[in-house]
Amino acid sequence: MMNDEISIDPWGSSQSTDYSRIIEKFGLSSMDNVSIESPSRLHRRGVVFAHRDLDLVLEAKRKGNSFGVLTGLMPSGKMHLGHSMVIDQVKWFQEQGGDVTIAVADLESTATRGISLSEGKKIAREEYVANYAALGLDPEKTTVYFQSERSIVQKLGFQLGKRTNLSELEAIYGFDGSTNLAHVQAPLVQAGDILHPQLDEYGGLRPIVVPVGIDQDPHLRLTRGLAAKTNWFNVNDAKMGLQVGVSIQEDNAAIMGVEANGRVNKDVQKQVFSRIVDAISALGYSDIMSNPKHGTVNIPSATSKDKGAIRMALLSLERNMGGMGLLAPSSTYHRFAVGMTGDKMSSSKPKTTLFLGDEISAVEKKIKKSFSGGQATIEEHRRLGGDPDKDVAYQYMMYFFEEDDKFLEEVNQGYRSGKILAGEMKQMCIERATQWLSDLSEKRDESAHLVDRFFE
Ligand code: TRP
Numbered sequence: 001m002m003n004d005e006i007s008i009d010p011w012g013s014s015q016s017t018d019y020s021r022i023i024e025k026f027g028l029s030s031m032d033n034v035s036i037e038s039p040s041r042l043h044r045r046g047v048v049f050a051h052r053d054l055d056l057v058l059e060a061k062r063k064g065n066s067f068g069v070l071t072g073l074m075p076s077g078k079m080h081l082g083h084s085m086v087i088d089q090v091k092w093f094q095e096q097g098g099d100v101t102i103a104v105a106d107l108e109s110t111a112t113r114g115i116s117l118s119e120g121k122k123i124a125r126e127e128y129v130a131n132y133a134a135l136g137l138d139p140e141k142t143t144v145y146f147q148s149e150r151s152i153v154q155k156l157g158f159q160l161g162k163r164t165n166l167s168e169l170e171a172i173y174g175f176d177g178s179t180n181l182a183h184v185q186a187p188l189v190q191a192g193d194i195l196h197p198q199l200d201e202y203g204g205l206r207p208i209v210v211p212v213g214i215d216q217d218p219h220l221r222l223t224r225g226l227a228a229k230t231n232w233f234n235v236n237d238a239k240m241g242l243q244v245g246v247s248i249q250e251d252n253a254a255i256m257g258v259e260a261n262g263r264v265n266k267d268v269q270k271q272v273f274s275r276i277v278d279a280i281s282a283l284g285y286s287d288i289m290s291n292p293k294h295g296t297v298n299i300p301s302a303t304s305k306d307k308g309a310i311r312m313a314l315l316s317l318e319r320n321m322g323g324m325g326l327l328a329p330s331s332t333y334h335r336f337a338v339g340m341t342g343d344k345m346s347s348s349k350p351k352t353t354l355f356l357g358d359e360i361s362a363v364e365k366k367i368k369k370s371f372s373g374g375q376a377t378i379e380e381h382r383r384l385g386g387d388p389d390k391d392v393a394y395q396y397m398m399y400f401f402e403e404d405d406k407f408l409e410e411v412n413q414g415y416r417s418g419k420i421l422a423g424e425m426k427q428m429c430i431e432r433a434t435q436w437l438s439d440l441s442e443k444r445d446e447s448a449h450l451v452d453r454f455f456e
Pocket of ligand 1: 105108190210
């Protein structure tokens with residue numbers, strides 16, 4: 001199968017860019033079919049190209065219900081433009097009313113990048129959060145924390161570890177016998193990051209969306225699976241309507257009426273099923289068919305659209321009964337901007353990217369040297385036209401520096417037709433990049449006093 005060549009490695013140095021095949025292989029949903037009010041630049045340009053269960057979040061917003069946003073940063077170097085895409089998305093969700101939590105992955109970076117915890121702390125503050133403030137995240141509605149300091153995150157990671165095994169991690173991440181255990185621990189802590197905002201102490205049960213680059217999807221697949229495995233009640237499509245299935249597990253058997261000897265306590269079981277029926281009828285359904293013997297409850301008049309609300313009601317019942325009641329996280333994925341040189345953008349290769357703290361003279365140099373989609377000679381370029389899809393200067397305007405869609409389209413056409421030359425494209429990009437970066441630097445100064453508030 002062609003698909004087998006496609007892989008995603010969150011720690012790797014290369015990245016598949018065949019986005020439609022990624023969607024297909026990993027069962028993502030395309031953003032093409034999602035209609036969004038007031039889309040951001042990255043939405044309008046297809047840079048945010050896929051999601052999982054984003055509808056839960058959009059629905060919460062529509063109904064005026066709360067939802068949260070969680071993402072993380074790896075404090076291992078300087079913040080570059082690629083990192084700013086996630087913050088763009090976080091900011092957008094914040095404007096839509098989401099509360100924001102950001103994990104500093106100091107445990108991950110100490111384990112996988114050899115950065116000490118104190119160094120990680122400094123990098124997070126001075127490189128990342130200083131820029132978050134400048135990029136316009138609202139400190140009153142954003143909480144940044146350190147993995148090493150939020151014990152509940154580590155505890156959750158441990159508890160969830162029980163629901164997976166090495167074979168699953170091998171399948172998701174391609175691990176083998178020589179894999180360093182830091183790479184086993186980090187995803188479990190990350191699952192803790194992703195799930196903890198819905199715990200009662202951190203805002204309670206509500207949809208949580210995780211905006212990330214596509215390289216992080218393996219962690220979301222793992223986390224969604226872990227959450228689902230803890231659930232006491234599952235909601236599935238049935239021949240008619242929806243069916244709730246009860247999952248008897250080690251830690252809920254007694255509560256569900258299954259005694260240690262395997263015998264079923266009918267009274268307890270009856271009570272459990274009547275609580276399920278109550279929870280569902282509170283949503284307005286009247287044709288509920290309870291079948292304790294089969295461990296199921298059917299709701300013939302419910303449709304797929306009702307799944308979300310029924311699931312929420314049952315998660316909250318699960319919590320009342322003593323379970324964790326974890327909702328699988330939603331997520332959105334952005335594409336990767338190509339590196340300046342045409343390779344992957346990477347903090348460890350400074351020539352491949354623009355850092356948010358770069359001097360203007362360095363920026364100019366990098367863009368001048370950037371990979372071009374133009375022809376070898378002016379004469380040929382006029383005749384054959386350039387390729388904006390390969391032209392780094394154009395791509396950077398599209399991803400980062402040019403807000404005006406109409407103007408961008410004109411530039412695109414102008415380049416293809418040969419009217420705009422590669423040098424002119426670079427010049428346009430330089431002007432916008434230098435403006436953008438000097439604005440940001442000014443804002444960094446203005447907002448420096450806000451940095452502390454992100455950690456409160
Ligand atoms: N692993 C992420 C990275 O490499 C950082 C991270 C830690 C994260 N926890 C997270 C991202 C939770 C999203 C959600 O950048």
